[in-house]
Amino acid sequence: MKRKYSPYTLPPxxxxxxxxxxxxxIPICVFQGIRTILFPFTLDVLLLTxxxxxxVALHLNVI
Known part of the structure; x- marks a missing residue:
C-alpha cells in the first residue's frame, strides 16, 4: 500500500x-522563455519544458 506524500515528513x-x-x-522560467523566443535552439526548448x-510539480506539492 502506497503512503501519501506529505512535505512535513521531510527534514527541515x-x-x-x-x-x-x-x-x-518562476523567474527562471520567464527568463528561459524569453531566451527561447529570441534564440530557439532545441536544448533551450527542452530546458524550458x-x-x-x-x-508545476513544486507548486502542486508533487515533489
Whole structure:
C-alpha cells in the first residue's frame, strides 16, 4: 500500500531548499522563455519544458 506524500515528513533543511526552489523557479522560467523566443535552439526548448514541469510539480506539492 502506497503512503501519501506529505512535505512535513521531510527534514527541515530539505523543506527550506524546496521552498527556495519554489520561489525562484518562476523567474527562471520567464527568463528561459524569453531566451527561447529570441534564440530557439532545441536544448533551450527542452530546458524550458523541464523547468515548467518542475514549477508545476513544486507548486502542486508533487515533489
Amino acid at each position: 533543511w530539505l523543506r527550506k531548499v524546496r521552498g527556495a526552489c519554489a520561489q525562484f523557479i 523541464l523547468l515548467i514541469l518542475l514549477a
